[in-house]
Amino acid sequence: LVWIGDMHPETIGILRLFGYDESICRSLDYIKNITSPDQWMNDIPSYSMWWIIIHKDLFEYSGDLEYLRAQLEYMRVLVHVLGNYVREDGSDTIPFKFMLHRHAAFIR
Numbered sequence: 001l002v003w004i005g006d007m008h009p010e011t012i013g014i015l016r017l018f019g020y021d022e023s024i025c026r027s028l029d030y031i032k033n034i035t036s037p038d039q040w041m042n043d044i045p046s047y048s049m050w051w052i053i054i055h056k057d058l059f060e061y062s063g064d065l066e067y068l069r070a071q072l073e074y075m076r077v078l079v080h081v082l083g084n085y086v087r088e089d090g091s092d093t094i095p096f097k098f099m100l101h102r103h104a105a106f107i108r
Contacts, residue, residue, distance in 0.1 A: 007050065011058065025058075028054060045094045
């Protein structure tokens, strides 16, 4: 099982210490393939957001535009789903949050 929220620091560590490794793309693809874009990865909304952030970091490091383009359709749907939870004033209505704030984990 890929815990996508845990994958961000792992990805950064792999890229900086060892360079590009296919295990990153395989993990990103695995979680994408088992999660519909209208569902939350690992059942946690912020984990779906981490999936997008990891792709940004991976692209900045590798410059692999072909791999990033292969994620485009899924990412478009996911961003649309996320956008449905944003109000006009910029606040969100995400039903379950799991995120770090000042070094403490909060669950609402």
